Amino acid sequence: MWHMKKVxxxxxxxxxxxxxxxxxxxxxxxxxxxxxxxxxxxTAAMMRFLDGKEPGALPFAAPFxxxxxxxxxxxxxxxxxxxxxxxxxxxxxxxxxxASQIQLTIADFVGEIHDTHHPIAGSLYxxxxxxxxxxRARNFVEERLPRYLGWLEDVLARNRRSGGRWLxxxxxxxxxxxxxxxxEGLRYAFPHAMARLERRIPRLIxxxxxxxxxxxxxxxxxxxxxxxxxxxxxxxxxxxxDLPRGR
Amino acid sequence: MWHMKKVxxxxxxxxxxxxxxxxxxxxxxxxxxxxxxxxxxxTAAMMRFLDGKEPGALPFAAPFxxxxxxxxxxxxxxxxxxxxxxxxxxxxxxxxxxASQIQLTIADFVGEIHDTHHPIAGSLYxxxxxxxxxxRARNFVEERLPRYLGWLEDVLARNRRSGGRWLxxxxxxxxxxxxxxxxEGLRYAFPHAMARLERRIPRLIxxxxxxxxxxxxxxxxxxxxxxxxxxxxxxxxxxxxDLPRGR
Numbered sequence: 001m002w003h004m005k006k007v008x009x010x011x012x013x014x015x016x017x018x019x020x021x022x023x024x025x026x027x028x029x030x031x032x033x034x035x036x037x038x039x040x041x042x043t044a045a046m047m048r049f050l051d052g053k054e055p056g057a058l059p060f061a062a063p064f065x066x067x068x069x070x071x072x073x074x075x076x077x078x079x080x081x082x083x084x085x086x087x088x089x090x091x092x093x094x095x096x097x098x099a100s101q102i103q104l105t106i107a108d109f110v111g112e113i114h115d116t117h118h119p120i121a122g123s124l125y126x127x128x129x130x131x132x133x134x135x136r137a138r139n140f141v142e143e144r145l146p147r148y149l150g151w152l153e154d155v156l157a158r159n160r161r162s163g164g165r166w167l168x169x170x171x172x173x174x175x176x177x178x179x180x181x182x183x184e185g186l187r188y189a190f191p192h193a194m195a196r197l198e199r200r201i202p203r204l205i206x207x208x209x210x211x212x213x214x215x216x217x218x219x220x221x222x223x224x225x226x227x228x229x230x231x232x233x234x235x236x237x238x239x240x241x242d243l244p245r246g247r
Numbered sequence: 248m249w250h251m252k253k254v255x256x257x258x259x260x261x262x263x264x265x266x267x268x269x270x271x272x273x274x275x276x277x278x279x280x281x282x283x284x285x286x287x288x289x290t291a292a293m294m295r296f297l298d299g300k301e302p303g304a305l306p307f308a309a310p311f312x313x314x315x316x317x318x319x320x321x322x323x324x325x326x327x328x329x330x331x332x333x334x335x336x337x338x339x340x341x342x343x344x345x346a347s348q349i350q351l352t353i354a355d356f357v358g359e360i361h362d363t364h365h366p367i368a369g370s371l372y373x374x375x376x377x378x379x380x381x382x383r384a385r386n387f388v389e390e391r392l393p394r395y396l397g398w399l400e401d402v403l404a405r406n407r408r409s410g411g412r413w414l415x416x417x418x419x420x421x422x423x424x425x426x427x428x429x430x431e432g433l434r435y436a437f438p439h440a441m442a443r444l445e446r447r448i449p450r451l452i453x454x455x456x457x458x459x460x461x462x463x464x465x466x467x468x469x470x471x472x473x474x475x476x477x478x479x480x481x482x483x484x485x486x487x488x489d490l491p492r493g494r
Contacts, residue, residue, distance in 0.1 A: 052401060057344070057345040057348060058401060059348070060348075060395075060398050072345075077347045080347070081344050094304075097324060097328050098304040101304060101307075104321035104324055105307040105321060108358075115362070119367065119379065119383070120382050120383050121382075121390070123390060129382075132366065135367050135376075136366070139367060139370065139371070151305070155305055158299070
């Protein structure tokens with residue numbers, strides 16, 4: 001890893017959310033970073049950026065990072081910006097484009113996961129869109145979940161450079177960390193649907209285990225820096241949105 | 248513009264959709280490209296990539312491009328890959344990251360626009376989710392539409408390098424072409440909501456007019472290569488989802 005200025009990371013302090021994809025990158029790299037909104041007065045500091053009171057590119061939403069004077073937002077863009085500096089993506093331009101296309105597909109997947117519990121509006125309570133959520137979630141677990149996971153499994157199977165061990169190139173990249181996070185979240189949110197699906201995605205589950213066993217990731221997951229999943233984040237445990245047990 | 252291999256562009260032949268953001272880039276650059284799926288046998292050629300029967304990175308969905316042996320998918324990633332080769336983004340890395348974060352925010356915006364008519368599932372007919380669509384669209388026109396357009400207006404106002412004329416850096420970039428396309432689509436899909444909002448986003452409307460007047464864009468828009476908006480794409484004209492006239 002080469003030298004990089006300290007990273008100031010900004011995200012809502014109560015949830016893993018989209019910020020977790022960036023936290024996993026910083027942790028795996030052993031980067032020098034500060035999770036600003038989890039420090040005293042940090043949420044107010046974050047809001048100054050979102051309210052346009054700080055210089056640099058204006059974020060539409062958190063997460064975002066500041067490195068020196070550069071402000072970078074949109075999760076996949078933050079990862080693409082940081083990963084070359086932290087040795088977590090290959091130098092080859094075509095492989096970087098492939099990493100980015102996988103990360104953006106994961107971002108679409110995460111958006112659909114979020115919308116299972118908020119199909120009408122992010123600004124309304126779940127309880128006020130529960131009927132619509134059940135309808136959307138049924139389509140999600142039956143069609144979209146197998147489609148996205150099957151695609152990730154296919155990408156692994158096609159990557160002969162790594163013998164199907166990693167998604168892009170020969171070694172672990174930031175995209176593998178994101179795939180790990182998605183599997184963890186889905187197991188929390190849709191345990192019965194996942195129990196049914198996991199035997200059809202053996203490479204992806206093996207990748208998840210390989211990431212979990214990385215020393216820095218294992219240390220992070222066991223630390224207080226790793227927030228637990230909860231009912232405020234993207235991945236939520238609403239049994240009525242999952243498949244029935246054992247189906 | 249520097250020399251680049253011919254671009255093979257793949258997207259559904261009946262709609263503007265997400266592919267249009269890439270078509271606008273290729274047209275503004277005067278690039279040598281082929282809209283493959285609009286040629287004889289072209290849709291079958293596209294399906295071979297989506298079915299995993301061609302080498303290179305596996306696309307999850309169209310649009311994608313092939314340049315030489317490199318296959319690149321996900322609209323924002325395709326734009327970030329092509330724009331440096333076509334002189335439509337600055338060299339500076341921080342400005343490229345800013346272009347990418349704006350494009351990804353536009354992608355989120357476009358996803359929300361799509362979901363106004365398909366809040367439950369892309370695989371169901373509009374008529375089978377019309378009630379939910381009305382609920383989602385009401386929230387969209389009242390909260391999300393002003394929020395996204397207001398953010399783009401703020402980004403323009405903050406960009407002193409261009410005197411508020413372009414979104415990133417001193418000159419036109421691919422992001423400005425995408426902002427143009429979003430305004431065009433919103434005027435088609437939500438004419439009454441836009442009529443009410445446009446006076447609050449004067450810089451963005453001036454940018455739209457500036458893009459429309461570019462000679463290559465004007466020639467493209469007047470050509471048969473520009474597909475009309477229709478009820479199959481992202482932007483659809485369903486009056487029941489718009490605000491009432493004159494509100």
